[in-house]
Amino acid sequence: MNLDRAVLAFAGLMILVSLALAHLVSPMWLWFTAFVGANLLQASVTGFCPAALVFRKLGVPGGCAFK
Numbered sequence: 001m002n003l004d005r006a007v008l009a010f011a012g013l014m015i016l017v018s019l020a021l022a023h024l025v026s027p028m029w030l031w032f033t034a035f036v037g038a039n040l041l042q043a044s045v046t047g048f049c050p051a052a053l054v055f056r057k058l059g060v061p062g063g064c065a066f067k
Contacts, residue, residue, distance in 0.1 A: 004063030006055045011040055 001009075014036045022029035043049040056062070 001060065002063035003052055003055055003060050006060050007043075007049055007051050010051050010055075011036055 015033055018029050018032040018036065022033070039049070043052075
């Protein structure tokens with residue numbers, strides 16, 4: 001798995017977890033879903049992604065999106 005796929009998988013997992021929490025615990029968890037979506041949008045515009053930095057430090061090999 002390269003860095004790009006790791007970031008996308010992590011973002012997808014966070015969205016699914018926050019949707020489950022919104023359904024089971026409180027609708028306020030939808031704010032976390034919005035945060036993840038905003039972070040994805042910001043990363044697509046700027047190329048900067050905090051999750052990519054963390055995965056890179058964990059040794060995940062680079063991809064083409066986050067250099």
